[in-house]
Amino acid sequence: MYSQESIESLKKSLRAGAPKSGPRYVYVFPVSVCNLECNFCPQFAVTEDDAQDKGLEPFYEVGNKLPDDVLLRALDEIFDLGPVKEVLFVGGEPLLHKSLDRFIARVKERSKETFTAVFTGGVLLGRWNERLLKSGVDMISVSINAATEETFLKVNPKKKPGTFGEIVRAIGELNELRSGGGPALRLSTVITKDTVLEAREFARFAKEKRASIVSFMPLMRYSNEKNEGAFDHLIPSEADFAEFSSEVASLRADAERAGLCIEVPGTASKTGCLDTAAYYSKSPCLVGYAVTLIGADGGVYPCCSARKSIGNLHEKSFTEIWRGPAYNGFRDEALLLPTGHKIDDVWCHECQDYEINSRLNDLLH
Numbered sequence: 001m002y003s004q005e006s007i008e009s010l011k012k013s014l015r016a017g018a019p020k021s022g023p024r025y026v027y028v029f030p031v032s033v034c035n036l037e038c039n040f041c042p043q044f045a046v047t048e049d050d051a052q053d054k055g056l057e058p059f060y061e062v063g064n065k066l067p068d069d070v071l072l073r074a075l076d077e078i079f080d081l082g083p084v085k086e087v088l089f090v091g092g093e094p095l096l097h098k099s100l101d102r103f104i105a106r107v108k109e110r111s112k113e114t115f116t117a118v119f120t121g122g123v124l125l126g127r128w129n130e131r132l133l134k135s136g137v138d139m140i141s142v143s144i145n146a147a148t149e150e151t152f153l154k155v156n157p158k159k160k161p162g163t164f165g166e167i168v169r170a171i172g173e174l175n176e177l178r179s180g181g182g183p184a185l186r187l188s189t190v191i192t193k194d195t196v197l198e199a200r201e202f203a204r205f206a207k208e209k210r211a212s213i214v215s216f217m218p219l220m221r222y223s224n225e226k227n228e229g230a231f232d233h234l235i236p237s238e239a240d241f242a243e244f245s246s247e248v249a250s251l252r253a254d255a256e257r258a259g260l261c262i263e264v265p266g267t268a269s270k271t272g273c274l275d276t277a278a279y280y281s282k283s284p285c286l287v288g289y290a291v292t293l294i295g296a297d298g299g300v301y302p303c304c305s306a307r308k309s310i311g312n313l314h315e316k317s318f319t320e321i322w323r324g325p326a327y328n329g330f331r332d333e334a335l336l337l338p339t340g341h342k343i344d345d346v347w348c349h350e351c352q353d354y355e356i357n358s359r360l361n362d363l364l365h
């Protein structure tokens, strides 16, 4: 993933306390809203009404949408700064942005080698399939969270029956369109008390739908002073998570033979919740040199678990923000995590960039 040259560049950047190149991993949130209301969802993807009902604090101002010119300019600047390994379009529901395919195409115009992926709930997939295929996107990841309508409605109690079927039909249409080649398909599910015992069923479903990657995502608790414990009722029991873990181990052996990759990203607690506190008590965070996130509000965030932006693209260029003192300050703070340092407004104990950090730390040490 990293050439010797880029490892050396990363080492030089670390010595200088400032990046010599641009971010290699870019997350884009084209909109801040979602058309699903999954019961485990963090604040930033719930609808405005729901956020108000629950008294949750929106992650970004609800309803934001990145203007085309702002994002296209930022993407161009990022490619001018250096090679980019991945650009991932996440959300909220990225298919709610009408220019999504234009953004993906721009990435591909700048670099065919840059991996692009769209992470969607799938409700609008049927309307988007053809445009996504034309855009050249490398992977479509559908966060369907269920292998059956019954489980889907437990995860999405406010959705009408039939939504699951619509998503499954859209996946079938995608498969017809990509039968001559096209993006990889990934299906993902968050591990909650509703889904924890369905690992085998979900893997079978994914295989039937011709996915090449199945992802079981650890539950995030998103606890802070405002919504402490808001998602705790979804935590699986230790016994159920132990059963899930042994099921996944046996699935992995079969899946490899069938060409299916089974992922469980992050480090999970005994009950399947994302828990990275122990890792960062020993290892620094290096994402300030490798990752950036562009929010729907135009904010540039240092990582997926940061709740405050470092600068805003409506006020400054991406390059100014990336090379500015505030970003360098974040980079310095992130290196101090093993000393017990806490970064304001960043949830390092539930770090969604753990995988990138652990790969970078392994490469450097």
Ligand code: SF4
Binding pocket: 280, 285, 286, 287, 302, 303, 304, 305, 306, 334, 343, 346, 347, 348, 349, 350, 351, 352, 353, 354
């Ligand atoms: S959550 Fe903390 S450890 Fe994770 S990427 Fe962000 S700053 Fe680094």
